[in-house]
Amino acid sequence: MTQEQQLCDIGFIGLGVMGKNLVLNLADNGFTIAAFDLDNGKVVDAIAQDRLENQAGGNRVVGCSSYTELLSKLKAPHLIVLSVPAGEPVDQVSASLIGAGIQPDDIVIDTGNSLWVDTVAREEKYKNNFILFSSAVSGGEEGARFGPSLMPSGSPYAWTRIKPIWEAIAAKVDSETGKPIERNQPGQVVNTGDPCTAYIGPAGAGHYVKxxxxxxxxxxxxxxxxxxxxxxxxxxxxxxxxxxxxxxxxxxxxxxxxxxxxxxxxxxxxxxxxxxxxxxxxxxxxxxxxxxxxxxxxxxxxxxxxxxxxxxxxxxxxxxxxxxxxxxxxxxxxxxxxxxxxxxxxxxxxxxxxxxxxxxxxxxxxxxxxxxxxxxxxxxxxxxxxxxxxxxxxxxxxxxxxxxxxxxxxxxxxxxxxxxxxxxxxxxxxxxxxxxxxxxxxxxxxxxxxxxxxxxxxxxRSSVLPANLLQGQRDYFGAHTFERNDKAKGKKYHVEWSTTERNIVEI
Missing domain, CATH: 1.10.1040.10 (N-(1-d-carboxylethyl)-l-norvaline Dehydrogenase; domain 2)
Structure with missing residues (x-):
């Protein structure tokens, strides 16, 4: 098999500002990427930028013109990263991947700022089609290019496959001082220090933390x-x-x-x-x-x-x-x-x-x-x-x-x-x-x-707040009851405020 025909490590969909820079970051760290965007001009631009920056030569980024071609150029089981706007675009891409033949053991990583409850729903929705994993990305354009902070969540199995990739491309901090290790040039790789990524938890947890x-x-x-x-x-x-x-x-x-x-x-x-x-x-x-x-x-x-x-x-x-x-x-x-x-x-x-x-x-x-x-x-x-x-x-x-x-x-x-x-x-x-x-x-x-x-x-720092008066007001107009600080916790009381008698009734 020629170099041009070799299968890629990672599929990437969405080559906007964040997507393009994440692709170049992945390439710097030794991964080959099959890239697709509905705007083919962005694919061409990403490939050109990679060739300009890649001093070692070779095709680190391979362009694709369809979802089917993207899947055909990936090692199985497929690992695909999405960098598309949150919301409906995530579902549109997911539907297209299903139509192109994605398999149940393939992993799709949503890196957008999706609302966390949507991520939980999507994991359930697509569980028979592929493994949806989420990983929020922070750091903007510069972070994506030279090392972002990554907040992954979802399937623990998927994380075992994603972890070495994410730890490679994430920002690093000095283990002793906690200060960032600078990386601001194309081609730079930082293999020391603590990577700014860690498994957050089940589906939705990473997007919630982000x-x-x-x-x-x-x-x-x-x-x-x-x-x-x-x-x-x-x-x-x-x-x-x-x-x-x-x-x-x-x-x-x-x-x-x-x-x-x-x-x-x-x-x-x-x-x-x-x-x-x-x-x-x-x-x-x-x-x-x-x-x-x-x-x-x-x-x-x-x-x-x-x-x-x-x-x-x-x-x-x-x-x-x-x-x-x-x-x-x-x-x-x-x-x-x-x-x-x-x-x-x-x-x-x-x-x-x-x-x-x-x-x-x-x-x-x-x-x-x-x-x-x-x-x-x-x-x-x-x-x-x-x-x-x-x-x-x-x-x-x-x-x-x-x-x-x-x-x-x-x-x-x-x-x-x-x-x-x-x-x-x-x-x-x-x-x-x-x-x-x-x-x-x-x-x-x-x-x-x-x-x-x-x-x-x-x-x-206040051990007492005016919520006592507030509770009295609520009980006055709505009989919402209140607790007393001189009685057992959990007991509820109500007052017939409009009468002159001091009749506090335990509920």
């Missing part, structure tokens, strides 16, 4: 954007001055990919030397995963106000015309002035507020996953999840090493803020956090994510 990752990402981005807003509008700093501050912050506990790219965005200039960020319309888009996270938090009863506020902030930004109208009608507080010492003090307070809010956002995300674990009968390894987020993904940060260590100290940790390290950090910086929020509120600058995080912290 969903929460994206919810935390929403919160982290919004927290940084609120800090930018305070520095730009409240202190009238230039974009370069703010970039300098962010760059300095990125040397400490706020060291993260999102902080790093924020510096680059702030330094970028248009052709007339105007800061580009000042020319970008302030209407944010979203693809749904942050919303799904907020909705799930409500469904399972795990409070995630920072994540929800981040979703609301994007929604608020979409009402551009309404906000412009309101800005001419609604008054702002009087402008405040600061001397250099006061300005620096506020900048320092803002740094601490970001750090504390970030702790709370991650705490909310991990508690949500813990609630979902109990709700759906999964067994999630939270230290492992934190580990695979240390590199390759959008929320990669030095901060995640501390989260990994927290769950390694206590596998049953209910909430990150109960870990001794994080409890100490919040206690140490809370005064600064409060001063920042108070001052920013007087400025009249919206900081929903920063302030909701503080409310979350204060709620979590």
């Amino acid at each position: 969903m929460v990752h994206n919810g935390i990402e929403y919160a982290d981005m919004q927290i940084i954007c609120e800090a930018y807003h305070v520095l730009r509008e409240g202190l009238s700093l230039s974009t370069d001055e703010i970039a300098d501050i962010f760059e300095q912050w990125n040397q400490g506990p706020l060291d993260s990919y999102l902080m790093e790219i924020s510096v680059e965005v702030l330094r970028h200039k248009a052709s007339d030397d105007t800061p580009l960020v000042d020319l970008i319309l302030d209407k944010a888009g979203q693809k749904g995963t942050g919303l799904w996270t907020a909705v799930s938090s409500l469904e399972v009863g795990a409070p995630a106000p920072t994540i929800a506020q981040a979703v609301y902030a994007r929604s608020m930004s979409s009402f551009k015309t309404l906000r412009e109208q309101a800005s001419h009608l609604l008054t702002a507080p009087d402008a405040r002035s600061y001397n250099s010492d006061e300005q620096q003090q506020l900048i320092n307070h803002l740094h601490d507020a970001i750090y504390c809010a970030k702790i709370c956002a991650y705490a909310q995300g991990f508690q949500l996953m813990k609630q979902a674990e109990q709700e759906h009968g999964w067994k999630l390894e939270f230290a492992s999840i934190a580990k695979i987020w240390r590199a390759g993904c959008i929320i990669r940060a030095v901060f995640l090493q501390s989260i990994t260590e927290a769950f390694e100290r206590n596998e049953e940790l209910e909430n990150l803020i109960l870990d001794e390290f994080f409890a100490q950090q919040l206690s140490k910086y809370q005064a600064s956090w409060r001063k920042a929020i108070a001052e920013i509120t007087l400025m009249g600058i919206p900081v929903g994510a920063l302030s909701s995080s503080l409310s979350y912290y204060d709620s979590m």
Whole structure:
């Protein structure tokens, strides 16, 4: 059999930005790929890019013009990766593969941002046709090309086949320091360090974890954007001055990919030397995963106000015309002035507020996953999840090493803020956090994510909340009953509130 006729290791369907870069990543790591896309131009482009980058020669990427041809060029049992939009396209490709003759022991990996319940349903739907496996991918275009964070879930048997491939292409972190091992050139292969992938659990678990990752990402981005807003509008700093501050912050506990790219965005200039960020319309888009996270938090009863506020902030930004109208009608507080010492003090307070809010956002995300674990009968390894987020993904940060260590100290940790390290950090910086929020509120600058995080912290540290009055109200208008703190747990009581007698009735 000639080289051209040799069967490929992996089939790949969908050669958009993420798909093309995953294919090139697979090729760098020694795998041969049979590639197909409904747009044949993307197949041609992927092959051309591979030949340009492949110094060793040979055909690492083989183009296919149909699903049938794709199957014919693969080693059996077939292993096929999908990089197509979530939703109906996944089912359309699945139907086409069934028509082309896919077999029950073949494996199809959905790498899109599918809603986790859809993944559970699809595994059941296609179980007699092929093995559907899911593996969410995080890291964007760069991560896909040089090492993403991968969150696989589904059939344990399928994972045994996929594991060596996924561990090869995933981002790597130094086993001792927990810091990413850089790989940013075509052809580079990293065979050392901890791979940023690990089996998450049954069908849907990986996509759920990726969903929460994206919810935390929403919160982290919004927290940084609120800090930018305070520095730009409240202190009238230039974009370069703010970039300098962010760059300095990125040397400490706020060291993260999102902080790093924020510096680059702030330094970028248009052709007339105007800061580009000042020319970008302030209407944010979203693809749904942050919303799904907020909705799930409500469904399972795990409070995630920072994540929800981040979703609301994007929604608020979409009402551009309404906000412009309101800005001419609604008054702002009087402008405040600061001397250099006061300005620096506020900048320092803002740094601490970001750090504390970030702790709370991650705490909310991990508690949500813990609630979902109990709700759906999964067994999630939270230290492992934190580990695979240390590199390759959008929320990669030095901060995640501390989260990994927290769950390694206590596998049953209910909430990150109960870990001794994080409890100490919040206690140490809370005064600064409060001063920042108070001052920013007087400025009249919206900081929903920063302030909701503080409310979350204060709620979590309160042994008594005003839900006692709330329960009294509910019982008054709807006879919903209540429990008493001076009686046995589980006993229900009701009051005939409209009478003058003190008649508390046990239900």
